[in-house]
Amino acid sequence: xxxxxxxxxxxxxxxxxxxxxxxxxxxxxxxxxxxxxxxxxxxxxxxxxxxxxxxxxxxxxxxxxxxxxxxxxxxxxxxxxxxxxxxxxxxxxxxxxxxxxxxxxxxxxxxxxxxxxxxxxxxxxxxxxxxxxxxxxxxxxxxxxxxxxxxxxxxxxxxxxxxxxxxxxxxxxxxxxxxxxxxxxxxxxxxxxxxxxxxxxxxxxxxxxxxxxxxxxxxxxxxxxxxxxxxxxxxxxxxxxxxxxxxxxxxxxxxxxxxxxxxxxxxxxxxxxxxxxxxxxxxxxxxxxxxxxxxxxxxxxxxxxxxxxxxxxxxxxxxxxxxxxxxxxxxxxxxxxxxxxxxxxxxxxxxxxxxxxxxxxxxxxxxxxxxxxxxxxxxxxxxxxxxxxxxxxxxxxxxxxxxxxxxxxxxxxxxxxxxxxxxxxxxxxxxxxxxxxxxxxxxxxxxxxxxxxxxxxxxxxxxxxxxxxxxxxxxxxxxxxxxxxxxxxxxxxxxxxxxx
Amino acid sequence: xxxxxxxxxxxxxxxxxxxxxxxxxxxxxxxxxxxxxxxxxxxxxxxxxxxxxxxxxxxxxxxxxxxxxxxxxxxxxxxxxxxxxxxxxxxxxxxxxxxxxxxxxxxxxxxxxxxxxxxxxxxxxxxxxxxxxxxxxxxxxxxxxxxxxxxxxxxxxxxxxxxxxxxxxxxxxxxxxxxxxxxxxxxxxxxxxxxxxxxxxxxxxxxxxxxxxxxxxxxxxxxxxxxxxxxxxxxxxxxxxxxxxxxxxxxxxxxxxxxxxxxxxxxxxxxxxxxxxxxxxxxxxxxxxxxxxxxxxxxxxxxxxxxxxxxxxxxxxxxxxxxxx
Numbered sequence: 047x048x049x050x051x052x053x054x055x056x057x058x059x060x061x062x063x064x065x066x067x068x069x070x071x072x073x074x075x076x077x078x079x080x081x082x083x084x085x086x087x088x089x090x091x092x093x094x095x096x097x098x099x100x101x102x103x104x105x106x107x108x109x110x111x112x113x114x115x116x117x118x119x120x121x122x123x124x125x126x127x128x129x130x131x132x133x134x135x136x137x138x139x140x141x142x143x144x145x146x147x148x149x150x151x152x153x154x155x156x157x158x159x160x161x162x163x164x165x166x167x168x169x170x171x172x173x174x175x176x177x178x179x180x181x182x183x184x185x186x187x188x189x190x191x192x193x194x195x196x197x198x199x200x201x202x203x204x205x206x207x208x209x210x211x212x213x214x215x216x217x218x219x220x221x222x223x224x225x226x227x228x229x230x231x232x233x234x235x236x237x238x239x240x241x242x243x244x245x246x247x248x249x250x251x252x253x254x255x256x257x258x259x260x261x262x263x264x265x266x267x268x269x270x271x272x273x274x275x276x277x278x279x280x281x282x283x284x285x286x287x288x289x290x291x292x293x294x295x296x297x298x299x300x301x302x303x304x305x306x307x308x309x310x311x312x313x314x315x316x317x318x319x320x321x322x323x324x325x326x327x328x329x330x331x332x333x334x335x336x337x338x339x340x341x342x343x344x345x346x347x348x349x350x351x352x353x354x355x356x357x358x359x360x361x362x363x364x365x366x367x368x369x370x371x372x373x374x375x376x377x378x379x380x381x382x383x384x385x386x387x388x389x390x391x392x393x394x395x396x397x398x399x400x401x402x403x404x405x406x407x408x409x410x411x412x413x414x415x416x417x418x419x420x421x422x423x424x425x426x427x428x429x430x431x432x433x434x435x436x437x438x439x440x441x442x443x444x445x446x447x448x449x450x451x452x453x454x455x456x457x458x459x460x461x462x463x464x465x466x467x468x469x470x471x472x473x474x475x476x477x478x479x480x481x482x483x484x485x486x487x488x489x490x491x492x493x494x495x496x497x498x499x500x501x502x503x504x505x506x507x508x509x510x511x512x513x514x515x516x517x518x519x520x521x522x523x524x525x526x527x528x529x530x531x532x533x534x535x536x537x538x539x540x541x542x543x544x545x546x
Numbered sequence: 547x548x549x550x551x552x553x554x555x556x557x558x559x560x561x562x563x564x565x566x567x568x569x570x571x572x573x574x575x576x577x578x579x580x581x582x583x584x585x586x587x588x589x590x591x592x593x594x595x596x597x598x599x600x601x602x603x604x605x606x607x608x609x610x611x612x613x614x615x616x617x618x619x620x621x622x623x624x625x626x627x628x629x630x631x632x633x634x635x636x637x638x639x640x641x642x643x644x645x646x647x648x649x650x651x652x653x654x655x656x657x658x659x660x661x662x663x664x665x666x667x668x669x670x671x672x673x674x675x676x677x678x679x680x681x682x683x684x685x686x687x688x689x690x691x692x693x694x695x696x697x698x699x700x701x702x703x704x705x706x707x708x709x710x711x712x713x714x715x716x717x718x719x720x721x722x723x724x725x726x727x728x729x730x731x732x733x734x735x736x737x738x739x740x741x742x743x744x745x746x747x748x749x750x751x752x753x754x755x756x757x758x759x760x761x762x763x764x765x766x767x768x769x770x771x772x773x774x775x776x777x778x779x780x781x782x783x784x785x786x787x788x789x790x791x792x793x794x795x796x797x798x799x800x801x802x803x804x805x806x807x808x809x810x811x812x813x814x815x816x817x818x819x820x821x822x823x824x825x826x827x828x829x830x831x832x833x834x835x836x837x838x839x840x841x842x843x844x845x846x847x848x849x850x851x852x853x854x855x856x857x858x859x860x861x862x863x864x865x866x867x868x869x870x871x
Contacts (some may be wrong), residue, residue: 349755375756387755389747392816401745402756404738411737455756 049198054104083261138187143168192223301325304494309357323494330509338518378456391441446477568655578672579835599830600719608774609805610822619674626682629794634688664765665817697739708783
């Protein structure tokens with residue numbers, strides 16, 4: 047088969063990270079080609095380079111035998127490459143027809159828009175996309191997520207592309223809608239359109255893809271023929287062989303249950319999740335992006351309302367309806383979005399540290415500023431927060447030190463349960479090790495620790511026990527010894543579901 | 547322009563230079579007024595400035611609490627609610643109510659208006675600008691309903707003393723301002739309530755995730771602003787010995803300007819109570835100075851409008867510099 051797209055030796059560096067380190071990627075005409083990799087493997091960067099959103103530092107892109115340089119999203123589209131992005135951009139009060147013809151509406155001879163022709167052509171275009179039985183006069187906001195996606199596909203097909211890239215298209219679809227999408231993709235293939243399919247879900251790859259390319263740490267691991275491969279082989283390629291980093295796993299005495307969560311549910315994002323964390327234990331929660339880990343923790347913390355489920359702290363049932371309730375119950379969350387949810391960047395280290403425990407620094411409503419100051423100085427010393435003084439604005443601290451301030455805030459509030467959501471994102475190596483050590487210290491002091499992470503070495507290095515999540519459910523519970531990288535990834539990609 | 551390495555100190559000094567510039571402008575302004583008018587620096591005129599500024603300062607304290615809790619959104623209803631509270635107090639007094647009842651009713655009217663603002667913003671999710679603008683118009687409407695749109699003359703000895711009288715040779719209204727100032731200073735800088743107000747304005751998401759009841763604190767800020775408007779309304783009635791239609795509405799621009807001046811004075815973008823006091827003094831002095839050097843009213847409005855743009859722009863530039871840190 048001839049190569050339709052050849053990306054050769056693509057390299058892209060961002061400050062501090064090599065996102066792509068000489069990646070080759072070839073797609074043959076007429077195939078459905080899966081692009082796979084863990085979070086941060088470089089899939090998105092590669093797709094964004096193809097889309098003309100990023101310029102590669104070096105490397106060559108050949109499409110239809112023609113070298114593409116100086117690409118912009120408009121130019122890429124004009125060459126016949128269409129993208130179905132994960133986040134859809136629509137104008138809610140535009141009709142389907144207006145959306146399809148946005149920017150190139152058919153005109154009458156007097157220059158005004160020919161509405162009748164627009165809707166006729168829109169209906170014809172929709173009819174040619176399999177299963178898109180959508181009235182072109184409906185406003186976009188009346189469509190379901192999967193109908194909007196079909197409109198997107200129709201819009202792309204109107205440009206008569208030879209290649210369409212689907213970026214995790216099933217992330218917010220129901221099972222039935224996924225099947226419908228697959229029918230559309232198979233239909234595209236019959237019509238001779240080539241497809242690149244980016245996904246985290248193994249079962250999907252085996253259902254519709256011909257070949258799969260696996261990326262890891264910005265490099266291509268290999269390309270396989272899906273029919274001759276197995277879920278195990280693909281998972282092994284994704285995990286690769288990598289020197290395990292050193293983690294100071296502190297042996298702690300594991301005591302009685304501190305946090306008990308039962309049947310926690312919210313829509314499709316979190317479904318019937320139950321787990322227990324004990325004194326001195328670090329519970330790892332692994333999963334790929336969109337598996338429902340952050341959503342679960344936000345429910346435990348009261349940041350989002352739950353549909354069902356009970357939460358017990360130290361054996362007592364607590365009714366957590368807001369983060370305030372959670373804080374009072376002794377539950378602390380170190381959020382993933384540090385600057386958006388963790389620290390007040392324009393307030394001082396001191397003010398950030400005591401924000402969740404102002405009551406204990408007050409007497410009769412008045413702040414005991416001296417007591418507060420010495421307590422904060424104690425935390426700065428204990429957590430080795432690198433700051434010129436406690437009155438420094440948090441904005442000027444490094445990511446790792448900001449994270450330590452968040453931790454200090456919860457230590458000051460004397461929390462019993464510490465939930466860390468991706469605590470080392472944007473944190474340099476040295477500060478990472480310190481944060482790991484502090485987590486170990488917390489567990490050693492009898493706190494219950496939950497570590498949500500996408501980093502397999504981090505999960506394996508620190509956890510006493512690991513939960514794996516997939517599509518809002520717990521797909522596996524593994525002991526420290528069972529939790530190999532292969533198993534973690536296997537269950538995180540719905541591997542258990544493929545075997546069944 | 548690229549910043550030198552070690553940008554922290556240079557950025558902080560950038561904020562400091564804005565403070566110095568504002569203080570410098572104030573000094574220059576005073577010198578110019580003194581040069582152009584022999585009256586400006588007389589003790590009689592200075593006491594006059596103090597009396598004129600008292601009401602503005604109390605309104606500005608309320609404005610600053612809203613600016614703190616909303617991260618820089620102004621309460622557009624302060625002048626309107628002040629007029630409404632004034633209307634309440636004068637109408638009740640004219641109909642024979644006791645001074646005490648009239649004062650309590652005015653404070654209640656202000657508080658209720660603030661509560662309405664708070665609810666519109668937190669429960670319904672209106673933009674503070676729109677919610678408070680709407681409330682302002684309703685308050686003005688109510689004031690006109692109460693006074694039937696005409697001037698009402700009434701003198702109450704207690705309120706007159708509060709607004710125009712002297713105690714120990716110093717205008718009584720200054721004691722009132724000092725009292726309110728002290729309460730605000732203690733609450734904002736020495737209690738958990740003040741800390742949380744700043745946190746809510748700094749980033750409501752972060753405050754919420756630290757267990758702070760964000761809606762409650764935001765509502766409280768608007769209620770406090772309403773209460774301040776109530777106090778200011780009582781003083782206004784005393785100063786005028788009654789009420790002329792929409793007398794308070796003319797203060798709208800002054801309150802906004804004073805509030806934004808207080809924002810420029812802070813190093814981190816969230817204003818403080820000292821800044822509020824200075825903002826009020828600056829605007830009060832400007833108003834008085836322009837009057838004593840006989841600048842026509844339309845030019846006064848032009849100058850104040852321009853100053854608002856300058857102050858808000860300076861604020862935006864400071865913020866952008868900080869963001870690029």
